[in-house]
Amino acid sequence: MSPTLSVITATYNAENYLPSLIESLYSQTDQDFEWVVADGGSKDKTIELIKQAQQKLKRVVIQSQSDFGIYDALNRAVKLATGEYYLVLGADDILFPDAIANYKAACARTNADFVTTLYYEGSKRLASLHQPAWEWFSGMHAHITGHTVGTVIRRSLHQTFGEYSRHFPIAADQLFVLKAIHGGATVSLENFIAGRTNPESTTGQNPLGCLLELYRVKVMVGHSLLLQTLVLFYQIVIWWPQIRKARA
Structure with missing residues (x-):
């Protein structure tokens, strides 16, 4: 059925x-x-x-x-x-x-x-x-x-x-x-x-906010705080052009 x-x-x-x-x-x-x-x-x-x-x-x-x-x-x-x-x-x-x-x-x-x-x-x-x-x-x-x-x-x-x-x-x-x-x-x-x-989703409008919330979520479900902090810094570097554009 x-x-x-x-x-x-x-x-x-x-x-x-x-x-x-x-x-x-x-x-x-x-x-x-x-x-x-x-x-x-x-x-x-x-x-x-x-x-x-x-x-x-x-x-x-x-x-x-x-x-x-x-x-x-x-x-x-x-x-x-x-x-x-x-x-x-x-x-x-x-x-x-x-x-x-x-x-x-x-x-x-x-x-x-x-x-x-x-x-x-x-x-x-x-x-x-x-x-x-x-x-x-x-x-x-x-x-x-x-x-x-x-x-x-x-x-x-x-x-x-x-x-x-x-x-x-x-x-x-x-x-x-x-x-x-x-x-x-x-x-x-x-x-x-x-x-x-x-x-042109929320992610595109606020990429930094998306990255920060995803960081918190992954830590909440059990992923390593140290590893997630490193991942966050890496993703901010990768997404920096989009972050600057969204803040402009």
């Missing part, structure tokens, strides 16, 4: 991005999914666009209220969702037409807690995946390609490993994924291409 799947999205004043995402949801060859949107109190046409999507999609759930950022919104969406698995999509992401069908088939075949696959970061660059042994360097990307677009997650994992932490406004996904995997959650790596993310 095919597992149920929820697509969850956090939005805030996203009217310029949502049409492409919504069109990609319309284009799915498997329409048996729900779309759960946790909105942060948008003042533009975001809610109007989502309500229009209710006319064509099987099930759309909207909750709009003030929140504390993306992970607070995602926590709300996870609670509102009914699917056995969920897929996080940003308002500026898109799915390719067979993505939902491929994800559901992989979940049914493997029964894994995380099903992860390829996706484009921007128009051409495929997201990379390191081996689990490289977790000390890559964090969750040693296990999954990415938190949005590239991975579906068993929703019940949150009952065991908690919500996305408000203490990590950039890397709460890293902490949750690593806690779950260290706690025995299973991962299946697939080879289809699910869709595309916007390369």
Whole structure:
């Protein structure tokens, strides 16, 4: 039996991005999914666009209220969702037409807690995946390609490993994924291409903040403080051009 799947999205004043995402949801060859949107109190046409999507999609759930950022919104969406698995999509992401069908088939075949696959970061660059042994360097990307677009997650994992932490406004996904995997959650790596993310992500906007939070996360899950400090300095050197650009 095919597992149920929820697509969850956090939005805030996203009217310029949502049409492409919504069109990609319309284009799915498997329409048996729900779309759960946790909105942060948008003042533009975001809610109007989502309500229009209710006319064509099987099930759309909207909750709009003030929140504390993306992970607070995602926590709300996870609670509102009914699917056995969920897929996080940003308002500026898109799915390719067979993505939902491929994800559901992989979940049914493997029964894994995380099903992860390829996706484009921007128009051409495929997201990379390191081996689990490289977790000390890559964090969750040693296990999954990415938190949005590239991975579906068993929703019940949150009952065991908690919500996305408000203490990590950039890397709460890293902490949750690593806690779950260290706690025995299973991962299946697939080879289809699910869709595309916007390369101008939070990481691109605040690379130093991302590196610092990832450093804290890896220490929290048990990696050596000394080693992680050395890794942090190395990554700051490598990312220095992007850090300077973001601070300009």
